[in-house]
Amino acid sequence: MKRLLLTAVLSALMIAEVHAESFTISDIRVNGLQRVSAGSVFGALPLNVGDQVDDRRLVDSTRSLFKTGFFQDIQLNRDGNVLIINVVERPSVSSIEIEGNKAISTEDLMKGLKQSGLAEGEIFQRATLEGVRNELQRQYVAQGRYSAEVDAEVVPQPRNRVGLKIKINEGTVAAIQHINVVGNTVFDDETLGQLFELKTTNWLSFFKNDDKYAREKLSGDLERLRSYYLDRGYINMDIASTQVSITPDKKHVYITVNINEGEKYTVRDVKLSGDLKVPEDQVKSLLLVQPGQVFSRKVMTTTSDLITRRLGNEGYTFANVNGVPQAHDEDHTVDIMFVVDPGKRAYVNRINYRGNTKTEDQVLRREMRQMEGGWASTYLIDQSKTRLERLGFFKEVNVETPPVPGTDDQVDVNYSVEEQASGSITASVGFAQSAGLILGGSISQSNFLGSGNKVSIGLTRSEYQTRYNFGFVDPYFTADGVSLGYNAFYRSTDYDDLDVDVASYAVDSLGAGVSLGYPISETSRLTYGLTVQQDKLKTGRYTVDEIFKFIQDEGDSFLNFKASIGWSESTLNKGVLATRGHSQSLTLETTVPGSDLSFYKLDYRGQLFKPINNDYTLRLHTELGYGDGFGSTSGLPFYENYYAGGFNSVRGFKDSTLGPRSTPSRGAAVTGNQGTIADPDQDPLPFGGNVLVQGGVELLFPLPFVKDQRSLRTSVFWDVGNVFDTNCGSKPDCTKVGFSDMASSVGLGVTWITALGPLSFSLAMPIKKPDDADTQVFQFSLGQTF
Structure with missing residues (x-):
C-alpha cells in the first residue's frame, strides 16, 4: 500500500510538472x-x-486506476490534447504448489487461498501472500504446532506470470507436560484435573491425543471448570488468569490456571413471575x-x-424462561426468580420432508x-421425530421449526432424513457355518418400493433345507x-445332512397364516394370528428313541391350526441399532x-438400553420360552423344541448344541416309516427342550477411528443361557431348570448395516461350559441384528 501511494504521488507530481495547464481531451491511448x-x-x-x-482530475484518475489492483505502475502523459496512459501490469498467478502439509489438507488450503484472493489466474499481490502466510502460521499455532514454519517462494515466469511455491514444515504438536490449578482449596488437584479434556502425557495419549495442546480445547476445559464450581454453589468463582508456557525447543507446554473460589451459596427462595399460561x-x-x-x-x-418445554407443549414455541439469581453476600444465600415470557402461541403452517428420495411422503406423514x-406442540413434534426413527428406514432424523416469514405466530416443521438400507433384493451363492453351501434368491424389504410395507419372497436351497416363503405386512x-x-411357506428340512451334531430327522412343512395388529397406545400393540400347517415326519440316521416313540404314539403326519395372541411394547429411539429405551413382547x-396335536408355547423377549454417557450404552436382554402339550398330546412335540447356542443365543457355542441330550436308539425302525436303525454306539445328541432361558449384558461403545458410527455397533458382551426339559424321562444329561446349569461366555461383537443387510460377527470365549457342549470362537451372521 505504501508503494502504491508513493507511485501515485510521484505520478501526480509529474503530472503537475508536465501539465501545468488544463486541456480538453481529444483522444485517450493506453500502452x-x-x-x-x-x-x-x-x-x-x-x-x-x-x-x-x-x-x-488527472491525480484522481491515477488513483482510480491503482484501485483496480491490476497495475503496479501508472504514468499519465500528454501529447498535444491526447492523453497517454502507460501502465505496467501486475503479474498473474500461473500455478500454486503446496508441500509438507498433513494436518491441513491441500484441498482446504487451496480453498483458503482462493477466498483470500490467491488462485491460479488471479492477479498476484505480495501483500496478500504475506497475509496468507501469517494466517497459516496462526492456524498451526492454534493446533499447538509452535515449531511450524511456512515459507512462500515467488518464481517469475514468462509473459508476466509467477508461480507460487508454499513449503510447510508442520513440526510436531507440543505435548502438555504439566497442568497446574492455583488457588483451589475446596476441591483437590486430582478432582479438578479430571474435568480437563487436555491431559498430561500418559500411556493412552498415543491413541487419544489428549496431551496435544489446542487453544479451543483449553477454552472448553476452562468452561467445564467454571461450571463445576457454579453447580456446587460457588457463584463467585472466577478464573483470574491463564498462562500457557512453551519450552525453548517448542516441544512441551506448561498450563497454569489461577482461580478464586469464593464462598458456597445456598438457595433462600424460589419465585415465579410473568405470564405462566398454564396452571x-x-x-x-x-x-x-x-x-x-x-x-x-x-x-x-x-x-x-x-x-x-411445558409451554412449548401448549404451542408457545417462542417462550423464553430465564432463571435470575440474586445473591445475598451477608449470609451467602441466593434468591432465584424464574421470569416467564411465553410470547405468542405458534401454529404449524406446513410440515415438510427432505431427504426421503425412496420413501413416499405419506409413509412419513402417517x-x-x-x-x-x-x-405447535414441542412434545408432539418430538414424538413424531421418534416415530420416524423407530421405522428403521433412516440413519438419522432431524427436525427444525423455522418461523414463517412475515408472521409472528406461525412456524414450519421441517423433518430432514437420511435413508439407509432397509432390505435387499439378491440372487446369491453363499456359505454359512452350520448350513454349508447356500443357493438362493430373495426379496426382503421393510420399506417395499418406499411404501412402508414389509415384503419378503424367498427361495433358498442348502445342504439340509429347501425353503419357499412369501410374507406381506401392511402396517397401516x-x-x-x-x-x-x-x-405362506413350504419347508423341507433333513437334519441328516446338517453338519451339526443334533438328533436327526426330516420334516416337510406346508402352511399359511394371517395376522392382525391393533395399537393400544403410542408404544404398544396387540397382535392376533391364525396359521394352518401340515407337517410330515421321517426318521434319520441318528434317530433316537424319543422320536421313534413320538411317531409310534402320535403318527407321522399332522394338520394343525395354530392361534396366537401377543402383546408388544417399544420405546426404542431407533428401529435399527437402538441406543436408548426398551422393548418387550409376550406371545402365546x-x-x-380340530388340530391333530394339542400343544402351546409361551415366549417372552425383552431388552433395555441404558445410556451411561454420550459414547457408552448398557444393553440388557433376555429371551424366555415354555411349551407343553395338553389334552391327548403328552408333552411338546419334539420338532417344536427350543434350542440354545449360536449367534443369536449364547455366543461362543455351536448352534443348537446346548441343553438336554437324546437317548440313542437301540431298536428297529418304526413300521411304515422310511427311517433307518440308529447306531447303538452313537453318543447322545442335542435334542432341545421345552424350556428356554437365555439373556445377557452388553456394553456398546464407538469403534475407534471410525467417524460415522450410525451404521455400526460394537460391544463387549456376557451371554448366559440354556435349554431345559421338564419331562426328562430317560434322556441322559437332562436337568431340571436351574441357574447353576447355565452356559456362559464373554466376547466382542460387531454389527454393520450393509446394502445386503446387517452383517454381524463375534469373537467369544466360553467361561462356563456344560458337559458335551460344543464351542465355537468365531461366529457370523448376515441378515439379522443382535
Whole structure:
C-alpha cells in the first residue's frame, strides 16, 4: 500500500510538472496492456474524450486506476490534447504448489487461498501472500504446532506470470507436560484435573491425543471448570488468569490456571413471575430448585428448560424462561426468580420432508402426531421425530421449526432424513457355518418400493433345507394403525445332512397364516394370528428313541391350526441399532380344536438400553420360552423344541448344541416309516427342550477411528443361557431348570448395516461350559441384528 501511494504521488507530481495547464481531451491511448482489457481500463477511468481536465482530475484518475489492483505502475502523459496512459501490469498467478502439509489438507488450503484472493489466474499481490502466510502460521499455532514454519517462494515466469511455491514444515504438536490449578482449596488437584479434556502425557495419549495442546480445547476445559464450581454453589468463582508456557525447543507446554473460589451459596427462595399460561401448580411441579439446596446453575437452567418445554407443549414455541439469581453476600444465600415470557402461541403452517428420495411422503406423514394447522406442540413434534426413527428406514432424523416469514405466530416443521438400507433384493451363492453351501434368491424389504410395507419372497436351497416363503405386512391397513399381515411357506428340512451334531430327522412343512395388529397406545400393540400347517415326519440316521416313540404314539403326519395372541411394547429411539429405551413382547401360541396335536408355547423377549454417557450404552436382554402339550398330546412335540447356542443365543457355542441330550436308539425302525436303525454306539445328541432361558449384558461403545458410527455397533458382551426339559424321562444329561446349569461366555461383537443387510460377527470365549457342549470362537451372521 505504501508503494502504491508513493507511485501515485510521484505520478501526480509529474503530472503537475508536465501539465501545468488544463486541456480538453481529444483522444485517450493506453500502452502496456497484456492481459487486462482496454475496456477494464476505460471502465475504471473517470475521464472521457471531450472532458476538460486539470491536475486534480488527472491525480484522481491515477488513483482510480491503482484501485483496480491490476497495475503496479501508472504514468499519465500528454501529447498535444491526447492523453497517454502507460501502465505496467501486475503479474498473474500461473500455478500454486503446496508441500509438507498433513494436518491441513491441500484441498482446504487451496480453498483458503482462493477466498483470500490467491488462485491460479488471479492477479498476484505480495501483500496478500504475506497475509496468507501469517494466517497459516496462526492456524498451526492454534493446533499447538509452535515449531511450524511456512515459507512462500515467488518464481517469475514468462509473459508476466509467477508461480507460487508454499513449503510447510508442520513440526510436531507440543505435548502438555504439566497442568497446574492455583488457588483451589475446596476441591483437590486430582478432582479438578479430571474435568480437563487436555491431559498430561500418559500411556493412552498415543491413541487419544489428549496431551496435544489446542487453544479451543483449553477454552472448553476452562468452561467445564467454571461450571463445576457454579453447580456446587460457588457463584463467585472466577478464573483470574491463564498462562500457557512453551519450552525453548517448542516441544512441551506448561498450563497454569489461577482461580478464586469464593464462598458456597445456598438457595433462600424460589419465585415465579410473568405470564405462566398454564396452571401455576403445574409449573411449580417442574421446579427442581428448592429452598435450602446448594445453588447449582445446571439445576437452574434445567428447570428453565423444563418450563420452556411445558409451554412449548401448549404451542408457545417462542417462550423464553430465564432463571435470575440474586445473591445475598451477608449470609451467602441466593434468591432465584424464574421470569416467564411465553410470547405468542405458534401454529404449524406446513410440515415438510427432505431427504426421503425412496420413501413416499405419506409413509412419513402417517407417523405424524403434530398436525398442520394446530398449535405447535414441542412434545408432539418430538414424538413424531421418534416415530420416524423407530421405522428403521433412516440413519438419522432431524427436525427444525423455522418461523414463517412475515408472521409472528406461525412456524414450519421441517423433518430432514437420511435413508439407509432397509432390505435387499439378491440372487446369491453363499456359505454359512452350520448350513454349508447356500443357493438362493430373495426379496426382503421393510420399506417395499418406499411404501412402508414389509415384503419378503424367498427361495433358498442348502445342504439340509429347501425353503419357499412369501410374507406381506401392511402396517397401516387402516388409517388408525391397524396392521394386516399374511404369509405362506413350504419347508423341507433333513437334519441328516446338517453338519451339526443334533438328533436327526426330516420334516416337510406346508402352511399359511394371517395376522392382525391393533395399537393400544403410542408404544404398544396387540397382535392376533391364525396359521394352518401340515407337517410330515421321517426318521434319520441318528434317530433316537424319543422320536421313534413320538411317531409310534402320535403318527407321522399332522394338520394343525395354530392361534396366537401377543402383546408388544417399544420405546426404542431407533428401529435399527437402538441406543436408548426398551422393548418387550409376550406371545402365546396354541393349537385349537380340530388340530391333530394339542400343544402351546409361551415366549417372552425383552431388552433395555441404558445410556451411561454420550459414547457408552448398557444393553440388557433376555429371551424366555415354555411349551407343553395338553389334552391327548403328552408333552411338546419334539420338532417344536427350543434350542440354545449360536449367534443369536449364547455366543461362543455351536448352534443348537446346548441343553438336554437324546437317548440313542437301540431298536428297529418304526413300521411304515422310511427311517433307518440308529447306531447303538452313537453318543447322545442335542435334542432341545421345552424350556428356554437365555439373556445377557452388553456394553456398546464407538469403534475407534471410525467417524460415522450410525451404521455400526460394537460391544463387549456376557451371554448366559440354556435349554431345559421338564419331562426328562430317560434322556441322559437332562436337568431340571436351574441357574447353576447355565452356559456362559464373554466376547466382542460387531454389527454393520450393509446394502445386503446387517452383517454381524463375534469373537467369544466360553467361561462356563456344560458337559458335551460344543464351542465355537468365531461366529457370523448376515441378515439379522443382535
